Amino acid sequence: MESIVNKKLILSITAVILVGTGSFFIYSTYFRSAGGETTTQDSTLCAEHGVDPALCPFCDPKLIEAKGVCQEHGVPEALCYQCNPGLIPGFKATDDWCKGHDVPESQCPL
Numbered sequence: 001m002e003s004i005v006n007k008k009l010i011l012s013i014t015a016v017i018l019v020g021t022g023s024f025f026i027y028s029t030y031f032r033s034a035g036g037e038t039t040t041q042d043s044t045l046c047a048e049h050g051v052d053p054a055l056c057p058f059c060d061p062k063l064i065e066a067k068g069v070c071q072e073h074g075v076p077e078a079l080c081y082q083c084n085p086g087l088i089p090g091f092k093a094t095d096d097w098c099k100g101h102d103v104p105e106s107q108c109p110l
């Protein structure tokens with residue numbers, strides 16, 4: 001009888017631990033997968049600019065030449081904040097942001 005009670009206790013403790021780590025795991029994987037599309041804080045972003053390192057033209061200026069010009073917006077594709085809103089923290093981090101017009105200073109029409 002006593003051993004059954006102990007087993008039940010151990011089982012429920014294990015279940016609590018499993019549920020706890022399980023939800024943490026789901027939580028962290030959710031944010032990891034969402035990171036590619038949103039601008040949430042993520043440890044996979046480049047620390048200096050808060051931009052996906054694979055897309056960060058501030059870390060890798062070669063991207064600017066490699067990607068060419070954005071036909072739609074007439075600016076270098078790698079720097080086009082309209083096509084890549086994830087770049088915006090990078091402009092702000094490099095002090096290239098026009099607060100008055102909410103555009104990168106280097107792309108501000110005025």
Ligand SMILES: [Zn+2]
Pocket residue numbers: 046047048049050051053056057058059060
């Ligand atoms: Zn960067």
Ligand SMILES: [Zn+2]
Pocket residue numbers: 070071072073074077080081082083
């Ligand atoms: Zn564009």
Ligand SMILES: [Zn+2]
Pocket residue numbers: 098100101108109110
């Ligand atoms: Zn401006």
